[in-house]
Amino acid sequence: MRDPFANRLDAVTAARGRLCVGVDPHPASVAAWGLPDDIGGLEKFSRGLVAALADDVACFKPQSAFFEAFGPAGLTVLAAVLADIAEAGAISILDVKRGDIGSTMDAYARAYLGDGAALAADAITLSPFQGFNSLSPAVDLARSTGRGVFVLVRTSNPEGEAVQLATAHIGQAQPPSVGSLIASQAGEANQVAGTSLVGLVIGATLDVIDISLQGFDGWILAPGIGAQGGTMNHLKELFDGHPTAWRRVLPTAARSVAEAGPEAESLKKAVHSLLQWPVF
Amino acid sequence: MRDPFANRLDAVTAARGRLCVGVDPHPASVAAWGLPDDIGGLEKFSRGLVAALADDVACFKPQSAFFEAFGPAGLTVLAAVLADIAEAGAISILDVKRGDIGSTMDAYARAYLGDGAALAADAITLSPFQGFNSLSPAVDLARSTGRGVFVLVRTSNPEGEAVQLATAHIGQAQPPSVGSLIASQAGEANQVAGTSLVGLVIGATLDVIDISLQGFDGWILAPGIGAQGGTMNHLKELFDGHPTAWRRVLPTAARSVAEAGPEAESLKKAVHSLLQWPVF
Numbered sequence: 001m002r003d004p005f006a007n008r009l010d011a012v013t014a015a016r017g018r019l020c021v022g023v024d025p026h027p028a029s030v031a032a033w034g035l036p037d038d039i040g041g042l043e044k045f046s047r048g049l050v051a052a053l054a055d056d057v058a059c060f061k062p063q064s065a066f067f068e069a070f071g072p073a074g075l076t077v078l079a080a081v082l083a084d085i086a087e088a089g090a091i092s093i094l095d096v097k098r099g100d101i102g103s104t105m106d107a108y109a110r111a112y113l114g115d116g117a118a119l120a121a122d123a124i125t126l127s128p129f130q131g132f133n134s135l136s137p138a139v140d141l142a143r144s145t146g147r148g149v150f151v152l153v154r155t156s157n158p159e160g161e162a163v164q165l166a167t168a169h170i171g172q173a174q175p176p177s178v179g180s181l182i183a184s185q186a187g188e189a190n191q192v193a194g195t196s197l198v199g200l201v202i203g204a205t206l207d208v209i210d211i212s213l214q215g216f217d218g219w220i221l222a223p224g225i226g227a228q229g230g231t232m233n234h235l236k237e238l239f240d241g242h243p244t245a246w247r248r249v250l251p252t253a254a255r256s257v258a259e260a261g262p263e264a265e266s267l268k269k270a271v272h273s274l275l276q277w278p279v280f
Numbered sequence: 281m282r283d284p285f286a287n288r289l290d291a292v293t294a295a296r297g298r299l300c301v302g303v304d305p306h307p308a309s310v311a312a313w314g315l316p317d318d319i320g321g322l323e324k325f326s327r328g329l330v331a332a333l334a335d336d337v338a339c340f341k342p343q344s345a346f347f348e349a350f351g352p353a354g355l356t357v358l359a360a361v362l363a364d365i366a367e368a369g370a371i372s373i374l375d376v377k378r379g380d381i382g383s384t385m386d387a388y389a390r391a392y393l394g395d396g397a398a399l400a401a402d403a404i405t406l407s408p409f410q411g412f413n414s415l416s417p418a419v420d421l422a423r424s425t426g427r428g429v430f431v432l433v434r435t436s437n438p439e440g441e442a443v444q445l446a447t448a449h450i451g452q453a454q455p456p457s458v459g460s461l462i463a464s465q466a467g468e469a470n471q472v473a474g475t476s477l478v479g480l481v482i483g484a485t486l487d488v489i490d491i492s493l494q495g496f497d498g499w500i501l502a503p504g505i506g507a508q509g510g511t512m513n514h515l516k517e518l519f520d521g522h523p524t525a526w527r528r529v530l531p532t533a534a535r536s537v538a539e540a541g542p543e544a545e546s547l548k549k550a551v552h553s554l555l556q557w558p559v560f
Contacts, residue, residue: 026383065380065387071398072355079352097380099407100345101437103306104375107345118351127379129409129432131439152409157381159411166446166458178446178458 002146005123006196009091009148009219012058013250017275020059020093020221022254023049023081025066029255033262039070043077045258047084052264053257054088056271061221061252062121064096079118086122093150093221093250094121098138101130106137113138113147123148125201125221129163132185139189139198148197150221151186153179154211156203156228165210179211187216196248204230204251209238219248225274226256232277282426285403286476289371289428289499292338293530297555300339300373300501302534303329303361305346309535313542319350323357325538327364332544333537334368336551341501341532342401344376359398366402373430373501373530374401378418381410386417393418393427403428405481405501409443412465419469419478428477430501431466433459434491436483436508445490459491467496476528484510484531489518499528505554506536512557 002008025045027037033048035041046067050060062085067078078094085092098108111117112124123142126135126149135151142149154164164179176184186198196218202209204224224230232251239246253274260270282288305325307317313328315321326347330340342365347358358374365372378388391397392404403422406415406429415431422429434444444459456464466478476498482489484504504510512531519526533554540550 024384026387063384063387065378065384065391068391068399069387069394069397071391072352072359073398075352075355095384097407098345098377099409100377101435101439104304104343104345107306107343107349111345111348111351114349117349118353119348127377127407127409129379129407129440129443130435130437131442133439134437155381155410157410157414159381159413160409162411162448162450162461163409163443163446163458166443166448168442168446170442178443181442 004146004195004197005142005148006219008122008146012089012091016056016058018250019057019271019274020061020250020252021049021053021057021257021271022223022252023060023062024254024258026255029258032259039073039077042067042070042074043080046077046081048262049258049267050081050084050088052261052267053271054084054090056268056275057090059091059093059250060085061093061095061223061254063254064094075119082119082121091123092121093123093125094119095125097125097127097152099127099129099135101134105134109138109141113141113145115145121147123150123199125150125152127152128182132182139193142197143193143195148199150199150201150219151182152201153182154202154206156205156224177211183211183213183216186218190218204228204235204238206238209242213242213245216245219250220245221250221252223252223254225251225253227254232274284426284475284477285422285428286499288402288426292369292371296336296338298530299337299551299554300341300530300532301329301333301337301537301551302503302532303340303342304534304538306535309538312539319353319357322347322350322354323360326357326361328542329538329547330361330364330368332541332547333551334364334370336548336555337370339371339373339530340365341373341375341503341534343534344374355399362399362401371403372401373403373405374399375405377405377407377432379407379409379415381414385414389418389421393421393425395425401427403430403479405430405432407432408462412462419473422477423473423475428479428499430479430481430499431462432481433462434482434486436485436504457491463491463493463496466498470498484515484518486518489522493522493525496525499530500525501530501532503532503534505531505533507534512554
């Protein structure tokens with residue numbers, strides 16, 4: 001049986017640093033590598049990026065949407081990318097932002113966290129619009145298969161605030177924001193599981209951490225380094241008041257790394273300039 | 281060019297009634313038809329259900345999760361199911377509950393709402409955890425390709441309330457709930473588009489409509505009839521105070537219809553007993 005997700009992530013980040021590289025085969029990025037906007041270009045870009053960085057990076061985050069855009073054939077490429085990441089000894093965090101209830105959530109869990117599933121990753125992202133506890137089939141399956149989940153709590157797009165900072169009426173004297181509530185529920189789920197398999201997604205370009213992280217001890221995926229405007233310095237400052245949480249932040253860069261390609265040496269150089277950053 | 285989504289839905293529901301049948305190849309439902317829990321069983325169940333009801337039902341709602349659970353091969357079956365629905369002259373509402381921002385949301389839109397996409401449906405479901413306006417790439421593409429979207433606002437699972445009824449602080453004297461805010465934003469998007477391409481998802485088993493539908497004039501997908509405990513009578517009562525909205529409610533039943541199969545005559549009978557219900 002696979003080791004628990006948190007232990008595997010501890011080990012690989014200790015060895016390679018905490019950088020997570022997004023695999024985002026955006027048509028513009030694929031074109032910038034001189035590749036066509038077709039299934040062949042999708043495959044060469046995505047697998048080429050992972051191959052170039054296979055020994056250097058702890059985590060890769062493929063963005064499912066860009067593969068889904070090519071239909072079933074795109075998903076076949078995604079399966080190959082996930083296998084490449086496993087082969088590299090790195091952790092795959094598949095960005096699918098799924099969320100549903102009951103037997104449907106269970107089917108999503110089987111699709112992406114089940115042993116033997118064609119698209120199984122080490123972890124996936126989840127969206128909690130139907131409430132944190134609606135995601136429990138995924139949390140439960142991840143626990144039993146040694147995998148993990150990262151739940152959206154605070155995204156850096158301005159439209160997210162109306163939902164994520166709304167006041168949740170759950171019978172508390174000081175009602176929390178939706179984001180704070182979900183972070184605390186994630187922390188409780190880790191307590192119950194006895195391992196930090198539930199992580200959070202917090203945008204690297206937020207101005208401040210405007211939710212409570214009290215009681216949450218898991219990993220934090222922080223997308224937005226580079227092309228979206230986030231810097232390592234800003235991210236470190238963002239977590240200044242949260243030193244414990246900071247040790248488990250996974251700064252995530254996608255386009256800014258990819259645009260150094262397609263040459264492997266240039267890609268490695270782009271990654272190493274991020275990894276040289278003091279905290280790693 | 282395809283007619284606008286709302287016009288096509290008007291026409292087919294006028295001819296066939298407003299019932300939407302869920303295509304949920306849940307392992308238990310597939311087994312109940314005497315089919316194996318494999319890709320062949322998935323295909324026979326899903327295409328068999330659509331074939332049996334092709335002339336009787338206005339809308340089919342395939343649940344993507346059950347197809348994704350079989351990986352790329354499952355998505356190939358889903359593409360065939362979507363083609364069958366189009367062939368039947370019915371409307372496909374693909375339940376994918378996608379939600380993201382920027383170029384990622386754009387990729388999801390191309391995957392499911394783009395002309396020529398392998399998995400293009402007449403409409404998809406969307407999840408607004410990152411804010412309604414983050415979904416605009418899908419709304420924009422749906423408008424230009426004559427397709428539609430249904431945005432989650434109030435789901436009937438108890439865990440959904442903490443998010444969907446949270447108070448959204450958007451600078452109004454009487455701040456709305458998240459669900460009310462999204463419903464009003466959906467209404468505005470329809471105003472801007474000049475056609476009701478943005479619908480809402482409201483669970484049929486809610487006790488009351490506890491959000492405001494003011495300013496919203498689009499379609500409402502109401503899953504939960506049958507196995508989840510919703511009845512047509514309850515659904516009608518639920519919308520008693522919303523007579524205008526009621527005329528565009530699509531009551532959605534999945535397992536309760538499927539369990540009448542696999543014989544086509546029994547499936548038709550199950551659907552006709554729902555369609556005989558007075559309001560249709």
